[in-house]
Amino acid sequence: MKIFTTWAVAAALSAVTLPALAQDTKTIRVGSWLPPHHLIVSGILQPWATAIEEETGGSLKFEIMTSSLGPPPAQFDLLLDQAFDVGYGVSGHNAGRFTMTQVMDLPFMSPDPWAGSAASWLTYEKFGAEYGEHEGAHVVGLFTHSNPNINMAKGRVEKLDDLKDKTIRVGGNVTGRMMSELGASPVQLPPTEAQTAMSRGVADGITFPSESIDFFGITPVISSITRIPGGLYTDTFWVAFNQESWSGLSDAERAAVEKHSGMAIALLAGFAWTNGDIVGEQKLNEKGVEFIVLSEEDIAAAREKLKPLEAEWIAQADDKGFDGQQILTYARDMVENYRADKQVNVVK
Template identity: 80%
Template sequence: MKHFKTLIISAAIGATGLPAMAQEVTTLRVGSWLPPHHLIVSGIIEPWAAAIEDETGGSLQFEVMTSALGPPPAQFDLLLDQSFDVGYGVSGHNAGRFTMTQVMDLPFMSPDPWAGSAAAWQTYEKYGDEYGEHEGAHVVGLFTHSNPNINMAEGRVETLSDLEGKTIRVGGNVTGRIMSELGASPVQLPPTEAQTAMSRGVADGITFPSESIDFFGITPVINSITRIPGGLYTDTFWVAFNEDSWNGLTDEQRAAVNKHSGMAIALLAGFAWTNGDTFGEEKLVEKGVEFLTLSEEDVATARDRLEPLQTEWLEQAEEKGFDGEAILTYARDMVEHYRADKVVNVVK
């Protein structure tokens, strides 16, 4: 994609009569499929872009698009087609395309958005070049959302057996498989259709973090929420440049992007999802929604039932020529290293 380039005045020495110094500005378009006030845009993408703009003294600018050029599953291909310079998306929206990158999508991998996002990036930074899943793009960040709950419009999920026969809205391929293994019937719908689906009885509930329940206007139809300790699943999001757009930057601009990407994006995600969940949960409490927590026994049962997903992922890794056990072990080590509930202020 051709960048927009302009000249700006960076300094002027009027009294001496010397000519003003001009600086070339490169403006990159950021493809976006979410509303501008969604936390991914306002809490992650925009702060990231602003930090880079400041770092480059304004020589690199970002224009976040306000209208989507295509649905969420099309975002990576739109990026490759140079419809925009920078994009973001959900790896699980393209089933089978980003299998290795989705290691954090496996059940009970991400206990919180800080650990999940950090581990996703650290693992990709170590192994991602081998995967070859993002050819044509330059990935600068990965992050995960916060812990999802089982949010019910009808009935309540106090035990795993309560999920049997329930229709649950899911957002991605792995999530759908998880619900199936736990006895529910998954239905994949856009989040904007979730409230209507539940109010009409098309779906009994939805798997979503508290932030998303409030943001997409689903709070009015929710009656009970079941928390799953340990994080039942997560989605891995990517942030990337089109390769040509990346190569078109100066060395200084690329250095600025690198400085504010990677783990910096993971930290932004941790802040954004944690704050968003706090706000969303306040709205749910105001409505009088009942909060439940799945018992330790049921969590252990869920882990056992979902073990086949890990086994299948390891088999797929082997088919692709990767050491899946090493990747999985490293990802889990990174989770433990960065988890938010880690106790550090103790004397041994």
């Protein structure tokens, strides 16, 4: 869809009638499949849009849609079809389509949303132009969510073996593979159906950050939560313009968008997910949900069991003509630079 244009006319009134002054205001439609109060919309997209509007002096106006034109997996195609000017989505909702971009989805890559979001963007900024995974769109941001937990409605996961024969709701293709490797049976369902699925015994648990458990109303059915230090997995989200809409911006407007995108979006994601988890855990604690921390021994075992996913990703990258190990090493280096628990005030 081409950028919608309106005219804002400013008239100076005095004893003598002066010519009207016109300012060209471009309205950017942002496709959205989440409610306006979800943190991705209210904590990431809205502040991002507001900053750009202010930067351009009103030359750009963002209109975030309040009803979805299609399910989450359809968002990238809707963007390419010009159903809206800007879209966002989860890379893992389209299995095999954004393989290279999903480097941060690999096991134990993202210890927190600050590190994960920063590393996802910086790695894409360095290598992504070669991927060819977003042709027809101009990517302005990538980010990850916060550390997920294993949230159980039925049974407890005190040790890794407790996952065997459990049915776990997952959100993306890589997460589903992880659960299979760890002995669970993954089932991919929309988050809005998770509570019903667990209430009816269709699923025993769900992999989700604490924020999402609260937001999607799943808290009432959760009895125990298992934390996995180091970040078992994450999902990589993309934010992008339709290429034609991007090309329709002036040089100054594109500069304003770029100023408030990239790492700025990563920082917004770090704030949003961190604060969202605080609220979500308060609700879970009020309900008396039991929190369990997986042992270091079991974490080491999980890392070992999930090594094949990393090897397979590197092989896929190499088959596409990329140096998979180089990309993976760079992503890990960026994680270490930006991780939230990095100690910097060391007293010798």
